[in-house]
Amino acid sequence: MTESNAGRIIELKNIRKSFDGETVLDGINLDIHDKEFVTFLGPSGCGKTTTLRIIAGFETPDFGEVFFDGAKINDLPPYKRQVNTVFQKYALFPHLNVYENVAFGLRLGKKLKEEEISRRVKDMLRMVNLSGFERRNVESLSGGQQQRVAIARALINHPRVLLLDEPLGALDLKLRKDMQNELKNIQMQTGITFIYVTHDQEEALSMSDVIVVMNEGVIQQIGTPTDIYNEPVNAFVADFIGESNILDGVMLEDYKAKFSNQTFDCLDKGFAKGEAVDIVVRPEDVDVVPVEKGMLSGIVTSVTFKGVHYEIIVDIGGFKWMIQTTDFVAQDEHIGLYIEPDAIHVMKKSKYSDQFGDYSSFSDELDELSVNTEEE
Amino acid sequence: MKTMSRLYTTLIFVFLYAPIGILVLFSFNVSNSTGVFMGFSLDWYKELFRDSATLAALKNTLILAVTSSVIATVIGTAAAVGIDRMKNQYVKGALISATNIPMMNPDIVTGISMMLLFVFVGGLLKLDNNLSFATLLIAHITFNLPYVILSVLPKIRQLDSQLPEAAMDLGCTPMKAFFKVELPAIMPGVLSGLIMAFTLSLDDFVISYFTIGSGFETLPIRIYSMTKKRVTPDMYALSTLIFIAVLLLLILSNVISAKAEKKPKKK
Amino acid sequence: MKQRSLLQKCLAAPHMVWTVLFIIAPLLFVAYYAFTDSEGAFTFDNILKSLEADYMVIFFRSISLAIIATFICLIIAYPMAYAISRAKPSAQKIIIMLVMLPMWMNFLIRTYSWMSILEDTGFINQLLIKLGLEPVHMINTSGAVVLGMVYNFLPYMILPIYTVMVKIDRRLVEAAHDLGCNSFGVMTKVIFPLSISGVVSGVTMVFVPSISTFYISQKLGGGNFDLIGDTIERQFQTAYNYNLGAAISLILMVLIIISMAIMNKFSDEDGGMVV
Numbered sequence: 001m002t003e004s005n006a007g008r009i010i011e012l013k014n015i016r017k018s019f020d021g022e023t024v025l026d027g028i029n030l031d032i033h034d035k036e037f038v039t040f041l042g043p044s045g046c047g048k049t050t051t052l053r054i055i056a057g058f059e060t061p062d063f064g065e066v067f068f069d070g071a072k073i074n075d076l077p078p079y080k081r082q083v084n085t086v087f088q089k090y091a092l093f094p095h096l097n098v099y100e101n102v103a104f105g106l107r108l109g110k111k112l113k114e115e116e117i118s119r120r121v122k123d124m125l126r127m128v129n130l131s132g133f134e135r136r137n138v139e140s141l142s143g144g145q146q147q148r149v150a151i152a153r154a155l156i157n158h159p160r161v162l163l164l165d166e167p168l169g170a171l172d173l174k175l176r177k178d179m180q181n182e183l184k185n186i187q188m189q190t191g192i193t194f195i196y197v198t199h200d201q202e203e204a205l206s207m208s209d210v211i212v213v214m215n216e217g218v219i220q221q222i223g224t225p226t227d228i229y230n231e232p233v234n235a236f237v238a239d240f241i242g243e244s245n246i247l248d249g250v251m252l253e254d255y256k257a258k259f260s261n262q263t264f265d266c267l268d269k270g271f272a273k274g275e276a277v278d279i280v281v282r283p284e285d286v287d288v289v290p291v292e293k294g295m296l297s298g299i300v301t302s303v304t305f306k307g308v309h310y311e312i313i314v315d316i317g318g319f320k321w322m323i324q325t326t327d328f329v330a331q332d333e334h335i336g337l338y339i340e341p342d343a344i345h346v347m348k349k350s351k352y353s354d355q356f357g358d359y360s361s362f363s364d365e366l367d368e369l370s371v372n373t374e375e376e
Numbered sequence: 377m378k379t380m381s382r383l384y385t386t387l388i389f390v391f392l393y394a395p396i397g398i399l400v401l402f403s404f405n406v407s408n409s410t411g412v413f414m415g416f417s418l419d420w421y422k423e424l425f426r427d428s429a430t431l432a433a434l435k436n437t438l439i440l441a442v443t444s445s446v447i448a449t450v451i452g453t454a455a456a457v458g459i460d461r462m463k464n465q466y467v468k469g470a471l472i473s474a475t476n477i478p479m480m481n482p483d484i485v486t487g488i489s490m491m492l493l494f495v496f497v498g499g500l501l502k503l504d505n506n507l508s509f510a511t512l513l514i515a516h517i518t519f520n521l522p523y524v525i526l527s528v529l530p531k532i533r534q535l536d537s538q539l540p541e542a543a544m545d546l547g548c549t550p551m552k553a554f555f556k557v558e559l560p561a562i563m564p565g566v567l568s569g570l571i572m573a574f575t576l577s578l579d580d581f582v583i584s585y586f587t588i589g590s591g592f593e594t595l596p597i598r599i600y601s602m603t604k605k606r607v608t609p610d611m612y613a614l615s616t617l618i619f620i621a622v623l624l625l626l627i628l629s630n631v632i633s634a635k636a637e638k639k640p641k642k643k
Numbered sequence: 644m645k646q647r648s649l650l651q652k653c654l655a656a657p658h659m660v661w662t663v664l665f666i667i668a669p670l671l672f673v674a675y676y677a678f679t680d681s682e683g684a685f686t687f688d689n690i691l692k693s694l695e696a697d698y699m700v701i702f703f704r705s706i707s708l709a710i711i712a713t714f715i716c717l718i719i720a721y722p723m724a725y726a727i728s729r730a731k732p733s734a735q736k737i738i739i740m741l742v743m744l745p746m747w748m749n750f751l752i753r754t755y756s757w758m759s760i761l762e763d764t765g766f767i768n769q770l771l772i773k774l775g776l777e778p779v780h781m782i783n784t785s786g787a788v789v790l791g792m793v794y795n796f797l798p799y800m801i802l803p804i805y806t807v808m809v810k811i812d813r814r815l816v817e818a819a820h821d822l823g824c825n826s827f828g829v830m831t832k833v834i835f836p837l838s839i840s841g842v843v844s845g846v847t848m849v850f851v852p853s854i855s856t857f858y859i860s861q862k863l864g865g866g867n868f869d870l871i872g873d874t875i876e877r878q879f880q881t882a883y884n885y886n887l888g889a890a891i892s893l894i895l896m897v898l899i900i901i902s903m904a905i906m907n908k909f910s911d912e913d914g915g916m917v918v
Contacts, residue, residue: 058541078544085545091538095560104556105546157546381726385738388723392745392797395756398766402759410759411766451657458655471655474662477670480847482855482899484872485892488879489669492676492889518665521658575747581858586879596749603755603862615752622747626740 007033008070009160009193010055015064017050024050026217028064032161032195033210037187039196041204042214043240048197051214052163055195057081069160083161084154088169090146092138098125098149099134105157124152127186144175151186161193168203180207201241205229213237234347238280239356245286245321246356249279249346257346260296260316264339268346278347283311283324285343294336303331313359320359396619403612410607420613427610433598434614437578440509440594444516445573451517452524452573453566457558459525460532478519479526487586490515494587507589515587516577523576524569531565532558564633571629575622673896676889689890698874698891705870706898708785709853712792713800716849717842719793720800724841725834727801728808739805742798750795754862757794761787761863783865791859792849799848807841808834843906851899871895 008031015028025047032038040048053059054066057078066073073081084105092101102121106112125131128148133141138149147167154162164183168176184207187194198204204211205225213220213228213236221233232238235246249259254269259279271277291297298316309324314335321337329335399410406415424430455475462468478486490511498506535558543553559566581596588597595614602611680686692698727738745753760766761781768778781787811834819829857872871891878888 056545058544077549078541079547079549083545085542087538087542089536089538091536091542093539093542093557093561095563104543108547108552153542153546381722381729384722385726388719388797389741391794392742395753395760395794396745396748398759399752399756410756411762411764412769451661454654455658458653458658462655471659471662474666475658477666480851480903482851482872482895484855484857484875485673485896486669488875488888488892489673490665491879492672492885493665493669495885496672514665518661521661525658579747579749581749581751596751599749599751600858603751607755611752612756615749619748623744626744626747630736630740 009034009068010195011065011067011070012051012054013065013067015051015054015061015066017047017054017059017061017063024217025054025061028217028219030212030219030222032193034160034193035191037184037194037196037207037209039198039204039208039211040214041198041201041211041240042220043199046214047217048199048212048214049165052085052165052195052197055161056083056085056163082159083163084157084159085163085165086147086150086154086167088165088167090150092146092149092153094139096138097134098130098136098138098141101138101149102152102156104153120156121152124156127155127189128152128182143171144179147171147179151183155186155190155192158190159192161195162187164194164196166197166199168198168200176203183207205241213240215240231345232280232347234350234352235278235280235354235356236350236352238278238345238347239352243283243322243324244356245281245283245359246353247279247281247319248354249277251275251277251346255341257344260319262295264295264344265341266344266346267341268344271346271348276349278349278353280345280347281321281339281343283322284309285339286321286323286325287338287340288312288323288325288327288329289336289338291334291336294338296337296339297334298337300329300331300333300335303329322359399612400616400619402609403616405609408608410609410612420609421617423608424610424613424617429593430595430598430610430614433593433595436593437595440512440516441574441577444513444520444577445570447513448517448520448524448573449566449570452521452569453528453562455521456525456528456532457554460529472525475522475525477522479522483519483580483582484586486519487515487583490518490583491586505589505591507587509589509592511587511589512584512592512594515583516580519580519583520573520576523572524566527569527572528562528565531562535561567632568629571625575625673889673892676886677893678890680886689886690894692887693890693894701869701871701874702894702898704785704868705854705872708789708792708868708870709850712789712796712853713846713850715789715793716797716800717846720797720804720845721842724801724804724808724838727805728811735809739802742801746798751858754791754795754859757787757791758782758862761790782863783867785864785868787863788860788868788870791863792853792856795856795859796849796852799852800845803844803848804838804841807838811837843909846906847903850902854899855895 010030010032012028012030015025016023017025028047028051030051040051042048050059054061057073057076057080060074068076068081068083093104096104099121102124103117106117106120121134122131125133128151130145130148130152133145133149138146141149150167167183168179171179180203183194183196196204196207205228208225210222211225211228212222215236221228221237223231228237228241232241232244238244238246247259249257251268251271251274252258252263253273254271255266257264257266257268257277257279296316298314298321300312301315301320302313304311306324309326310328312323312325312329314321314323314337316337323337401413402410403420404416404418405413406417406419459468459471462471481489491507494511495506539557539561540550540553543557544550548556579596581600584594584597585600588594595618599611599614602608677689678685678687680688727735727742730738758765762768763778763780763782765782767781771778815833815837816829819833824832854870855872855875856870857876860866860868860870860873875888875891875895878884878891882888
């Protein structure tokens with residue numbers, strides 16, 4: 001990411017917003033660059049949708065400034081902004097057919113010739129693979145088709161920025177994957193800045209140029225998907241994105257960390273000597289070895305077959321680790337673990353320390369439950 | 377069980393339609409009796425179309441029904457939107473309750489209460505004729521309003537709150553968003569409110585009876601004054617024609633609503 | 644958004660003004676007339692006069708005839724509504740339309756038509772004579788008045804009960820059968836409690852017009868069975884004693900409010916919804 005002023009299309013400066021005395025956004029600072037695919041990622045209630053609605057103009061911030069192309073737009077109504085939105089449940093106009101829904105934005109403002117409208121609507125429908133659906137009633141379409149109409153409708157006026165509010169939330173898994181690819185293609189084809197809101201970390205990782213991780217109205221981390229995954233800044237980010245073992249540790253000196261009563265080589269530096277830190281080790285970065293070759297050892301308490309790998313829980317000194325391995329190990333087996341220096345990521349302590357990272361109460365069911373409740 | 381319920385339903389319908397059948401039958405009677413059928417003729421229909429007072433009353437009734445239902449629909453639709461957007465629950469609740477009073481109150485009370493208002497205000501203004509077409513129109517709009525609001529309000533509540541936002545997002549001002557998106561979406565409710573108001577106004581006797589001025593006569597009022605004496609079958613002929621008209625109107629409105637429902641609702 | 648809410652608050656303004664001017668104000672005038680004499684001086688005379696024996700007889704008659712008519716409507720309408728709710732959806736639509744259709748026809752004419760049926764030389768008696776039976780005197784009896792009420796207001800009972808019944812989830816009936824209920828048990832333990840809100844609104848919708856009618860009693864009662872409606876009508880249209888008429892109307896309103904309160908309490912206790 002460059003810090004030059006030139007590429008910035010949207011700037012949010014110290015945005016605060018509360019509803020009925022409840023703080024929803026607590027000082028959001030964010031630059032969004034032209035032609036980027038930016039994703040706001042976070043659990044429900046983290047403020048991502050409110051941020052999006054402030055950019056769209058449906059909400060005004062209590063405090064702070066919104067800039068578009070360098071001009072302040074706090075009080076500009078939504079219908080004067082060069083941004084368009086794909087709504088969560090599509091919000092297609094039920095009294096209009098597919099063609100008229102897409103043409104809606106063209107029929108406002110200056111008069112266009114009907115041929116011009118028709119040409120642009122047809123182009124747009126071709127882009128979202130809905131050619132031939134012009135006369136269809138929008139309520140007769142499947143969820144995925146309605147989704148495409150919503151995208152075509154929002155893109156017809158060539159907005160500078162397209163806002164997408166959990167657009168794939170209502171689709172089933174398979175369709176969701178296909179639509180992810182299509183959305184990414186449309187973004188690259190049109191060169192429009194996409195701001196995408198989701199609580200699905202996989203979706204965020206696979207589509208975005210930049211991910212903005214939010215929680216409790218505060219931006220936790222901004223970075224590329226690999227940054228976010230490999231170098232989470234705190235326990236919240238580490239836990240929310242992917243699976244993580246998060247342990248209490250101490251930084252002995254640069255490149256030396258101590259956790260689980262062992263000293264490990266690592267690639268991190270710049271911490272005070274003896275500073276208490278959080279250590280992240282991703283489950284797939286741990287090698288299972290015989291006990292005598294291991295840097296750590298423990299008892300396997302559960303084994304789950306996941307297709308490409310086994311997911312095992314290992315009890316090491318009372319802390320339960322999750323490890324993904326392709327080698328079969330049996331329950332109650334005593335195994336050793338080997339961790340490469342580059343598999344260890346050291347984070348400063350934060351208010352999220354000790355809240356996440358232990359798999360002692362882990363179960364797949366709970367995981368799924370929490371995903372479902374997030375979808376509201 | 378099946379035949380039992382079918383028999384029962386049929387019996388109820390015989391009961392409901394017996395007087396209608398009788399009056400349709402006697403509208404074709406040769407003699408002027410409404411008790412003994414002497415033979416078939418269309419004389420009473422011819423008679424009806426020669427009766428200028430009845431035709432004038434019919435015309436008045438239609439004018440009244442059209443104006444009152446249209447005005448009530450405009451005021452009522454605007455009111456329903458306004459009520460839906462109201463933040464203050466107490467004002468909202470009070471207004472809805474007050475709106476419903478004419479629906480809950482007996483017609484005769486609504487009628488005399490408005491009559492008292494008109495008489496009192498007319499007395500203050502020293503008007504010779506306290507009651508006129510205007511008072512009748514006001515009365516009809518008043519009892520039509522709750523029915524319009526009642527049929528529009530649920531449609532507004534069902535409306536996806538994102539629809540106006542989507543319209544504004546695409547470049548509509550709030551006003552344009554209302555007319556281009558919200559109003560078409562609640563149109564079925566508005567139309568059924570209009571039809572309901574129209575038919576209620578067409579049929580109203582009790583409230584009109586107390587609020588109508590002299591020199592103006594609606595059909596129900598004329599029928600009332602005629603049934604004070606011995607009714608001749610031309611009134612039956614008129615009723616038969618109205619019955620057919622209402623039947624057609626009902627079929628029409630059913631076709632409209634069936635068309636609206638044809639859009640298969642996804643979940 | 645602020646600009647929106649302001650604009651849309653104004654939308655209800657004409658209706659608010661209308662409600663105050665033509666719904667609230669007229670009712671205040673009823674109260675005003677009820678408590679003043681023809682000179683406009685405050686008095687209780689009208690109320691006291693309405694409570695004299697002559698009028699009490701009328702009140703009592705109105706209430707009893709209205710209760711009887713309401714009860715008969717309920718007895719007739721409930722099985723009817725149930726039968727309709729069990730019919731095929733396409734058939735339901737047609738049947739409901741047929742139930743509503745007579746309501747859209749001028750009720751004066753329909754009531755008058757009953758006269759031709761019930762008269763001593765009317766349709767039924769002609770039929771009886773042809774069958775060699777004794778003619779029966781029906782017109783101008785309280786029975787004829789009740790018949791007129793039942794006939795005119797029956798649809799108001801059928802429709803709300805049907806509306807509630809058709810919404811009852813059929814799986815509830817299956818669940819009750821599954822748990823060992825017989826058909827009678829399903830009816831009393833499932834269908835009826837769930838349809839109580841429809842019954843309440845049906846009863847209200849029949850009771851209110853029945854207790855306040857004047858045309859039905861004039862035509863089918865032959866003027867022998869004065870009801871509250873007749874009394875009020877006479878004060879305003881022939882006797883021109885607006886003050887007394889207003890007082891009787893006020894008492895009628897109070898009567899109706901009390902009976903609605905009783906109905907609502909009754910349905911609340913049964914856990915039903917008040918419509």
